[in-house]
Amino acid sequence: MYRLYTHNDLDGVGCGIVAKIAFGKDVEVRYNSVMGLDHQIEKLFENEKKLKDDFLIITDLSVNDENLIRLDDLEKGGGKVRLIDHHKTALHFNDYNWGRVKVQYDDGRLTAATSLLYEYLLEHELIKSSQALDEFVELVRQYDTWEWDQNDNIKAKNLNDLFFMVSIEEFEEKMTERIINSDHFEFDDFEQKLLEMEEEKIERYVRRKKREIVQTFIGEYCAGIVHAESYHSELGNELGKDFPHLDYIAILNLGGKKISFRTIHDHVDVSAVAGKFGGGGHAKASGCSMGKDAYKLFVQDIFPLDPMRQDAFRNKYNNKSSMQGSLYENKKGDKFFIFAAGEDNWILEMNGKPVREPYQNFQQAENYIKRKYQAWLVHDDIYVEFLKRYYIKTKN
Numbered sequence: 162m163y164r165l166y167t168h169n170d171l172d173g174v175g176c177g178i179v180a181k182i183a184f185g186k187d188v189e190v191r192y193n194s195v196m197g198l199d200h201q202i203e204k205l206f207e208n209e210k211k212l213k214d215d216f217l218i219i220t221d222l223s224v225n226d227e228n229l230i231r232l233d234d235l236e237k238g239g240g241k242v243r244l245i246d247h248h249k250t251a252l253h254f255n256d257y258n259w260g261r262v263k264v265q266y267d268d269g270r271l272t273a274a275t276s277l278l279y280e281y282l283l284e285h286e287l288i289k290s291s292q293a294l295d296e297f298v299e300l301v302r303q304y305d306t307w308e309w310d311q312n313d314n315i316k317a318k319n320l321n322d323l324f325f326m327v328s329i330e331e332f333e334e335k336m337t338e339r340i341i342n343s344d345h346f347e348f349d350d351f352e353q354k355l356l357e358m359e360e361e362k363i364e365r366y367v368r369r370k371k372r373e374i375v376q377t378f379i380g381e382y383c384a385g386i387v388h389a390e391s392y393h394s395e396l397g398n399e400l401g402k403d404f405p406h407l408d409y410i411a412i413l414n415l416g417g418k419k420i421s422f423r424t425i426h427d428h429v430d431v432s433a434v435a436g437k438f439g440g441g442g443h444a445k446a447s448g449c450s451m452g453k454d455a456y457k458l459f460v461q462d463i464f465p466l467d468p469m470r471q472d473a474f475r476n477k478y479n480n481k482s483s484m485q486g487s488l489y490e491n492k493k494g495d496k497f498f499i500f501a502a503g504e505d506n507w508i509l510e511m512n513g514k515p516v517r518e519p520y521q522n523f524q525q526a527e528n529y530i531k532r533k534y535q536a537w538l539v540h541d542d543i544y545v546e547f548l549k550r551y552y553i554k555t556k557n
């Protein structure tokens with residue numbers, strides 16, 4: 162009997178599906194949260210005296226030190242154990258016979274638990290490869306590593322959307338059956354329609370949240386703070402790209418007393434940010450429970466602040482990165498004018514006076530005024546008025 166303990170996200174459930182395809186009725190799969198796994202493993206060791214006859218596989222999650230010892234003892238006593246994972250934080254399991262942790266392939270692509278398990282089973286001739294299965298595993302890998310975003314692989318993102326629309330059991334059963342019975346991995350018409358609707362719903366949700374985001378400095382970082390119960394990945398990614406001057410996005414779920422942190426920047430490690438409040442995760446996505454300190458910083462202190470003002474959109478003239486100049490304004494009525502004096506030479510004027518040294522690119526200048534003054538791009542009419550006066554002034 163195979164026993165698989167895996168994560169309850171798409172990558173974790175992908176492992177469950179791969180295992181079902183390989184072993185059918187000979188595998189028992191359990192889906193766990195990050196927090197829940199250790200307790201389940203503990204229970205397994207308490208209740209099952211005959212674990213030695215089983216093959217225990219853990220994927221996409223790692224265990225604490227007590228369970229590490231249990232697993233190691235089991236293996237030393239002749240039992241079969243594998244821990245297959247792709248998280249950097251699990252690399253120390255490679256010190257054990259039964260650890261299979263790999264973060265990256267030799268060609269630089271990132272691994273996922275599903276792809277690692279699939280390759281492990283192929284290598285040991287425990288599963289037969291097929292086109293549909295290859296395609297499914299690759300979709301899961303691209304979603305989990307966020308490579309889909311660079312590759313514009315919407316199908317991978319859709320797979321995750323679908324995963325959240327149905328129960329884990331239904332998803333597992335349907336996908337397993339589909340992979341076994343199809344030449345290619347495709348969504349059916351009904352799913353396709355559902356996915357379109359879901360995509361539109363997410364778009365509207367993100368647009369609404371864009372109008373609610375509040376900007377503040379917490380420690381050294383300039384954070385964007387927003388309340389949201391769902392679609393944290395989408396929000397973190399969209400808001401991060403829309404507001405590149407923010408170091409990270411904090412997404413608050415008051416009901417669940419949780420905070421998610423997301424960043425698109427390499428200079429920020431949000432696992433360290435979450436770590437300050439007793440949480441953890443990856444460099445680009447992390448989370449923590451909302452304790453007293455976090456509540457004060459992210460909720461209480463922020464409550465009186467107004468949301469960020471949105472940049473004017475659909476402007477014809479006042480556009481970002483325009484060599485002729487882009488005009489911004491803040492709440493106090495200060496005017497900021499960014500224009501190019503040469504290709505790597507961008508000038509920022511605040512109320513008509515040059516600020517600091519020139520910038521190498523537009524984005525640096527915009528980041529500065531958005532972080533320090535919360536300025537926004539103004540509408541064309543204000544821009545045109547401003548330019549008229551600006552050129553009269555420079556002529557005289």
Ligand SMILES: [Mn+2]
Nearest residue numbers: 172221274305
């Ligand atoms: Mn994973």
